Amino acid sequence: MGEIGxxxxxxxxxxxxxxxxxxxxxxRNVVIILMSIxxxxxxxxxxxxxxxxxxxxxxxVFSIFIITDAAAEAAVxxxxxxxxxxxxxxxxxxxAELLRW
Amino acid sequence: xNPVATPFFFYFLSIMATVSAIGVITRKNAVHAALSxxxxxxxxxxxxxxxxxxxxxxxxxxxxxxxIMVLFLxxxxxxxxxxxxxxIQFNKQWMVGLIAALALGGLLLFVIxxxxxxxxxxxxxxxxxRQNTQQVGLALYGNYMLPFEIASLLLLVAxxxxxxxxxxxx
Numbered sequence: 001m002g003e004i005g006x007x008x009x010x011x012x013x014x015x016x017x018x019x020x021x022x023x024x025x026x027x028r029n030v031v032i033i034l035m036s037i038x039x040x041x042x043x044x045x046x047x048x049x050x051x052x053x054x055x056x057x058x059x060x061v062f063s064i065f066i067i068t069d070a071a072a073e074a075a076v077x078x079x080x081x082x083x084x085x086x087x088x089x090x091x092x093x094x095x096a097e098l099l100r101w
Numbered sequence: 102x103n104p105v106a107t108p109f110f111f112y113f114l115s116i117m118a119t120v121s122a123i124g125v126i127t128r129k130n131a132v133h134a135a136l137s138x139x140x141x142x143x144x145x146x147x148x149x150x151x152x153x154x155x156x157x158x159x160x161x162x163x164x165x166x167x168x169i170m171v172l173f174l175x176x177x178x179x180x181x182x183x184x185x186x187x188x189i190q191f192n193k194q195w196m197v198g199l200i201a202a203l204a205l206g207g208l209l210l211f212v213i214x215x216x217x218x219x220x221x222x223x224x225x226x227x228x229x230x231r232q233n234t235q236q237v238g239l240a241l242y243g244n245y246m247l248p249f250e251i252a253s254l255l256l257l258v259a260x261x262x263x264x265x266x267x268x269x270x271x
Contacts, residue, residue: 004108004111007213008115010213012119012148014209015119015122016119016122018202018205018206020126021198021201023126026126027191027192028191029131029185029190031134031176031177032126035125035135036126038165038169039138042141042142042145042165045145045157045161046148049148049152049157053153060156060233061237061241063157064156064160065245068252070165070169071164071259072255072258075260081176082266082267083267085180086269091182091185092185092188
């Protein structure tokens with residue numbers, strides 16, 4: 001086990017990003033799709049904080065903005081889920097077909 | 102203060118984050134997925150601490166693990182998922198998911214391999230930890246004043262939007 005550098009953190013962030021992408025593309029449950037989006041945002045945050053170690057504090061400030069954005073996105077997304085569940089009695093995305101042709 | 106056993110903690114936290122992230126996308130029950138997402142978030146907060154970013158680590162725990170995840174669990178309880186557990190959890194897009202994951206993984210691996218030499222391996226802390234919060238606050242209220250205000254406006258719009266969405270009749 002050698003010294004831990006920036007590259008190690010980038011590899012972990014890449015793994016989280018790929019896992020989140022697979023989750024968004026393959027799950028049917030909307031709640032879990034939103035959780036996968038949170039995983040992707042966290043991967044970006046880890047990248048930013050790892051680079052802020054090298055290049056100054058801006059990365060940490062940006063990661064705080066991303067966390068704010070994630071909170072807003074979660075609030076609106078979960079509101080949409082509640083409205084969707086009230087209309088369709090389900091939370092599966094492939095049954096949301098009103099705008100599909 | 103010099104960090105102790107950095108590689109051990111790094112590998113421990115990152116393996117925990119990755120394994121529970123896989124748990125998030127494979128668990129059948131949404132509550133279990135939310136709980137493993139909490140494990141991921143807390144171990145990422147540990148990684149932030151190792152990167153000398155204690156303020157971001159605190160925000161991660163308070164806002165993500167404390168705020169957003171409570172919102173998620175609240176909605177999981179509100180939405181009746183009992184019959185959802187008995188249904189098929191994955192759609193038929195596993196081919197698309199596989200292709201996207203392979204393409205993204207190949208691209209990231211290529212970029213990391215190409216750029217591995219430009220990062221300094223030996224990191225030295227840019228700031229002592231006790232000044233971190235102070236410096237982040239100065240940056241937020243100094244250079245990043247306008248984005249900060251726009252973020253507050255975004256939160257206001259999100260609150261109003263969530264209430265409008267979730268309300269039965271407006």
